[in-house]
Amino acid sequence: MSDATLPSxxxxxxxxxxxxxxxxxxxxxxxxxxxxxxxxxxxxxVQGIVQKILYVHPPCAFAAYLGFAMTAFYGxxxxxxxxxxxxxxxxxxxxxxxxxxxxLLLTGPLWAKGTWGKWWSxxxxxxxxxxxxxxxxxxxxxxxxxxxSERAARFAAVYGIAGxxxxxxxxxxxxxxxxxxxxxxxxxxxxLGAGMSLPFWLGVAVAIVAYVHLWLRRTEVEHLRGLLAxxxxxxxxxxxxxxxxxxx
Amino acid sequence: xxxxAAILWKDLLVEWRGRDRLAAMGVFALLVVxxxxxxxxxxxxxxxxxxxxxxxxxxxxxxxVLGLNRSFALELENDxxxxxxxxxxxxxxxxLGKAMASLVVLLVVQALTSLVFAxxxxxxxxxxxxxxxxxxxxxxxxLSSIGxxxxxxxxxxxxxxxxxxxxxxxxxxxxxxxxxxxxxGLLDGEGLLFEPLQLLxxxxxxxxxxxxxxxxxxxxx
Amino acid sequence: xxDGAGEPAIRARALEKRFGPVTALHPLDLDVAPGATLAVxxxxxxxxxxxxxxxxxxARPTSGELRVAGDGDGRAARRRRVGLIGxxxxxxxxxTARENLRFAARLHGLADAEARAEHWLAELDLEGAADRRSGxxxxxxxxxxxxxxxxxxxxxxxxxxEPFTGLDPDAAERLASRxxxADRRSGxxxxxxxxxxxxxxQLADQxxxxxxxxxxxxxxxxxxDATVLTGAYHDAVSALQGPRG
Numbered sequence: 001m002s003d004a005t006l007p008s009x010x011x012x013x014x015x016x017x018x019x020x021x022x023x024x025x026x027x028x029x030x031x032x033x034x035x036x037x038x039x040x041x042x043x044x045x046v047q048g049i050v051q052k053i054l055y056v057h058p059p060c061a062f063a064a065y066l067g068f069a070m071t072a073f074y075g076x077x078x079x080x081x082x083x084x085x086x087x088x089x090x091x092x093x094x095x096x097x098x099x100x101x102x103x104l105l106l107t108g109p110l111w112a113k114g115t116w117g118k119w120w121s122x123x124x125x126x127x128x129x130x131x132x133x134x135x136x137x138x139x140x141x142x143x144x145x146x147x148x149s150e151r152a153a154r155f156a157a158v159y160g161i162a163g164x165x166x167x168x169x170x171x172x173x174x175x176x177x178x179x180x181x182x183x184x185x186x187x188x189x190x191x192l193g194a195g196m197s198l199p200f201w202l203g204v205a206v207a208i209v210a211y212v213h214l215w216l217r218r219t220e221v222e223h224l225r226g227l228l229a230x231x232x233x234x235x236x237x238x239x240x241x242x243x244x245x246x247x248x
Numbered sequence: 249x250x251x252x253a254a255i256l257w258k259d260l261l262v263e264w265r266g267r268d269r270l271a272a273m274g275v276f277a278l279l280v281v282x283x284x285x286x287x288x289x290x291x292x293x294x295x296x297x298x299x300x301x302x303x304x305x306x307x308x309x310x311x312x313v314l315g316l317n318r319s320f321a322l323e324l325e326n327d328x329x330x331x332x333x334x335x336x337x338x339x340x341x342x343x344l345g346k347a348m349a350s351l352v353v354l355l356v357v358q359a360l361t362s363l364v365f366a367x368x369x370x371x372x373x374x375x376x377x378x379x380x381x382x383x384x385x386x387x388x389x390x391l392s393s394i395g396x397x398x399x400x401x402x403x404x405x406x407x408x409x410x411x412x413x414x415x416x417x418x419x420x421x422x423x424x425x426x427x428x429x430x431x432x433g434l435l436d437g438e439g440l441l442f443e444p445l446q447l448l449x450x451x452x453x454x455x456x457x458x459x460x461x462x463x464x465x466x467x468x469x
Numbered sequence: 470x471x472d473g474a475g476e477p478a479i480r481a482r483a484l485e486k487r488f489g490p491v492t493a494l495h496p497l498d499l500d501v502a503p504g505a506t507l508a509v510x511x512x513x514x515x516x517x518x519x520x521x522x523x524x525x526x527x528a529r530p531t532s533g534e535l536r537v538a539g540d541g542d543g544r545a546a547r548r549r550r551v552g553l554i555g556x557x558x559x560x561x562x563x564x565t566a567r568e569n570l571r572f573a574a575r576l577h578g579l580a581d582a583e584a585r586a587e588h589w590l591a592e593l594d595l596e597g598a599a600d601r602r603s604g605x606x607x608x609x610x611x612x613x614x615x616x617x618x619x620x621x622x623x624x625x626x627x628x629x630x631e632p633f634t635g636l637d638p639d640a641a642e643r644l645a646s647r648x649x650x651a652d653r654r655s656g657x658x659x660x661x662x663x664x665x666x667x668x669x670x671q672l673a674d675q676x677x678x679x680x681x682x683x684x685x686x687x688x689x690x691x692x693x694d695a696t697v698l699t700g701a702y703h704d705a706v707s708a709l710q711g712p713r714g
Contacts, residue, residue, distance in 0.1 A: 079465055082529060084488055134418040141414060145405040150488045151469075155401045158462040162394070162419060165458060169422035169451050176443055177425050230490035254575030262563040327557030333527055335576045336549035469528040 020220075023213035030206045037199035050114030053107055055199045059207035060104040061129070066211060067097020068136055072164035075157030084226065087153040090160060091143065092218035094136050096211055101133045127174045128167070135163040149229070251337040255345025260352060262322070269318045269353055277311040277361040281368060290369055297369075301431035304365050305424055309391065311361070312354050313413050316395040319350050320403035329403075333467040343463035347396040354388045376434040383430040383440075386448040390423030390455050397459035400466045422451040478503040478626060478658035479524065484533035486519050493519040495682045496533060501675065503538075503625075506652065506659040508673035508692075510666065510702055515679040517662045521628050524660065525553050538625035538658075549577065552624030552657075556634045558615035562604025566595050566614050569603050570621055577622045589617040593647075609640045613647075620651060627652070629661045633668060641665075645672060666702060667695040678702060680709035 034055070044051035074090035077083075108126065109119040120126065139159055146152035263269055284303045290296050323329040332342050362384065366373040373380055395416055402411035429444035479501040486494040494516040501507045509517050522528040524537060526548040538550045553559075560569050567586050574582035590599050593613045598606070603614055612632070619627065629648070633641045645668060652659050663669055669676060669692070676687040676698070685708065691701040 082531065131418050131421060138414045138418060141407075142401070142405065142411065145407045145411055146401075147406060149491075151404065154465045154468060155405075158397070158465055159401070159415060162397075162458050162462065165454060166419045166422065169447070169454060172447055172450075173422040173425040176429055176447060227490050233491055250578045250580075251576050254572055257575075258561060258564065258568075258572050261568070262561060265563050325562060326560050327555070328559055328561055330527065330553075330555075330557070331559035331573070331576070334525060334548050334551070334553060336526075336545050336547075337578065338545060469522050 017216070017220075020213065020216045023209055023216060027206065027209045027213050030202060030209055034199060034202040034206050037202050040195075041199045042195045047115050050111060053111040053114075054196065055203040057104065057107040057111055058200070059203040060100045060107065062204050063207040063211040064097050064100035064104050064129075064132075066208065067093045067100060067215070068132060068160075068164060070215070071097060071136065071139070071160045075160040078153060079157050079161075084149075084153065085223070087157070088222035088226065089215075089219050090157065091153075091222055092215050094139050094156075094160065095218055096214045098133070098136050098140065099214070100207070100211060101129065101136070104129060105133060124171070124174050128170055131170055132163070132167065135166075136160075139163065149226070249341065251335045252341040252345045252348075255332070255342060256349050259319070259346065259349030263349070263353055269315050270356060272318065273311040273315045273353065273357045274360050276314050277307045277357055278364055280307040280310050281361060281365055285368055298432065300369055300371060301428045301435060303369075304362065304431065305387065305428050307361055307365070308354075308358055308387070309417075309420065309424060311357055312350075312388070312391045312395060313416060315353055315357070316350060316392070316399040316416075317402070317409055317412050319346060319396070320399045321408070324403060329400075329467075330469075333469070339464045339467050340460035342467065343396060343400075343459055346400075347392045347459065350396055351388055351392040354392055355385065358384050358388055371435060373435075379440050380431065380434055383427055383434065383445075383448070386430075386445075386452055387423055387427035390427075390448065390452045391420070393452065393459045394419060394423075394455040397462050397466065400463065422447055423455070426451060476503075477501055478505070478538055479507075479660070480534075480536045482534040484520075484523065484535050485531050486516070486523060486528070487531045492682050494523075494679075495684070497684050499677065499684075501658055501660070503658055504656050505675055506661060506673045508669035508676040509660060509662045509679060510664075510669060510676060511679035512706065514681075516682040516684075517679050518630065519682075520679070521553075521630055521660065521662055524626070525551050525628055549622075550625040551628060552619035552622055552626070553628045553630065554615055554619045554632050555630035556632070558603075558611045559618060560603040560606075560611060560614060563602060565600050565602055566590065566606075567599045569614060570617055573618045574621050579622065585621050589621050592620075593617045608636065609643075612636065612640070612644060616644075616647065616651070620655065623655065624657055627655075627657045627659045629659065629663075631663055632661075633663065633665055641668075648672065666698050670695045670698045678705040678709065680706045683709045685709055 038052060038055045041052070041055070043049055070093035071090050074086045074093060078086035078090060108129075112121060113119050139156055142159055143152050143156050146155055281303070284307065288299060288303065290300060320329070323332065332346075333339070335342055362373055362380070365371065395412075398415040399412055402408055402415060405411045426444045426447035430441060430448065433439065433441035433444065477500040479499060481497055481499040483496040483498065484494065485496045486492070497520070509520065511517050519528065523530050523535065524547075526544040529544070537547050559573075561572065564572060567590060570586035570589055571582045574585050579585060590596050593616060595610070595614060595617065598610060603611060606614065632644060632648070636644060648659075649672060651657075659672075661669065661672060673692055674689060676692055678685045678687060685705040687698075687701050687705065691698055
């Protein structure tokens with residue numbers, strides 16, 4: 001087991017791509033501007049200070065939904081092309097999507113308690129998001145409980161696509177069940193209060209850029225993990241050529 | 249088509265010989281109904297009875313998860329699942345064979361459960377039997393189709409029994425809600441409501457298409 | 470069923486199976502003539518099962534070309550021409566021997582399932598047990614039924630995956646002679662994956678050694694007897710595995 005068989009230091013250190021560094025820097029810069037804008041933004045007359053969660057909560061939703069859409073998209077691409085890099089992208093998107101969805105589901109109740117007076121409401125969007133969250137947590141569980149990376153990739157791709165396709169059905173279902181939305185429809189009506197628009201859209205930009213940055217990094221981690229698994233398999237063969245097997 | 253008929257015939261024959269899946273699902277559904285009865289005893293007021301259709305469908309969903317797991321656990325013996333994967337047909341037909349066999353078994357379980365449910369909770373299903381049968385069928389079709397797709401995955405994970413409900417339940421909401429609403433409409437004397445029926449039909453269609461196409465990838469090595 | 474005209478029964482060009490950086494099978498070129506028997510030898514994890522499962526149409530190659538019995542692409546079409554006998558029997562325990570055979574024939578879309586089932590029950594001396602459930606069969610009988618199950622579709626290519634594992638020497642000997650016999654009569658091309666070099670020397674007329682996903686063909690002279698084959702096999706494996714690290 002000589003050193004030559006281990007990933008060399010340079011190949012690991014040199015992997016942080018230009019794109020990753022750019023998105024990272026951009027994210028920090030935007031976040032700084034966003035923080036100032038949030039502080040400067042007027043305090044809502046009705047809701048008070050808690051309303052400032054507006055600059056965190058909906059942006060997380062953008063990032064979370066983007067993550068889930070990309071999971072399904074790269075899953076489909078993987079099934080079509082069979083290239084495992086698409087699978088790594090899908091997996092990374094699911095992981096980062098779940099992260100933002102967790103933030104979404106944590107900040108939501110804070111806001112809800114402050115404005116509606118209760119932590120949770122079975123409102124249309126809340127329920128929909130919770131379900132989607134559960135779908136993608138199941139997606140990650142499915143991956144970790146499935147042996148064989150190729151099988152895990154295929155199962156997960158099918159599940160990720162099914163999860164996305166059911167969203168509109170869930171929408172109608174919850175609507176039917178009387179889960180009328182009490183969510184503010186700010187965006188559709190374009191009724192962000194004066195001075196709230198800039199920090200809000202900055203927040204969205206921060207979330208999206210942060211998502212992209214994390215997704216790129218995560219994809220790389222998945223890629224390196226694959227390389228490591230391959231190295232380990234090779235070494236197992238070296239140590240015991242008749243032993244550990246890949247295919248039986 | 250021949251492969252579809254062969255699998256349907258094989259599954260039903262095996263089920264008929266053992267009747268173990270039917271027995272397990274039936275007993276389980278009855279247990280759920282009994283537990284639910286004591287957990288949420290229905291009173292005479294309408295407000296105390298509006299959750300009844302939901303309870304009925306919860307029992308059916310749980311029983312179907314049990315049956316779907318069993319349907320594929322059987323195929324692991326002697327690696328019969330690989331034999332199905334080797335069939336020289338579009339694997340969508342393999343899916344349909346498995347799903348329709350599960351549907352037949354589930355319909356029998358549903359009939360029994362509904363009967364007992366009607367007696368326990370003093371619900372008048374008899375007067376709407378025909379329309380209720382349609383709703384039950386559409387609900388069972390949705391359950392069996394997407395359930396068969398996920399059961400074929402779950403059975404080959406290291407956490408078989410746990411994996412299926414985790415995968416299945418978050419995606420079942422449309423068909424379960426549709427079925428519950430439609431059943432509630434029938435029991436309230438509103439007749440067959442259009443919206444839940446539409447939701448059931450669309451969900452069944454979407455599930456069938458996803459599963460038919462997805463099975464190709466799920467059965468691969 | 471081999472479409473003659475000099476077309477090999479198996480033709481693989483740069484056939485490769487990878488997942489990510491893990492390569493199960495490095496690009497492989499392979500030609501097997503119709504009716505020939507190819508032994509695939511190698512240590513565990515060499516890529517033997519991977520090759521077999523791609524030939525069976527169960528797994529997708531990452532790249533390369535694969536044609537079986539002159540077919541084009543399309544894995545469903547390939548599965549029609551292939552019969553697989555492995556250590557798992559594929560039998561449904563709750564069905565009788567006859568029903569198992571009918572099921573296999575129908576699964577392959579064959580119209581005369583009943584007649585075929587009777588024919589193959591007779592071929593493998595299973596008539597007496599035709600109405601017994603296969604779950605009650607001994608290992609040897611189950612193995613026979615699984616051979617009938619694979620042959621009922623009259624495959625142009627018969628894939629044997631370690632068929633001798635778990636059989637006592639007598640049963641293995643009987644199985645070998647049955648396979649040789651069935652092979653002669655059906656004229657099928659056979660691919661035999663095995664660890665048993667003596668068996669390979671006895672049955673095969675062509676051999677392929679796989680180690681760590683790389684392949685090396687052995688010529689006919691190597692298959693003269695078990696001793697010669699053992700020597701050639703070990704040379705090939707150490708050449709493929711390279712110096713130990």
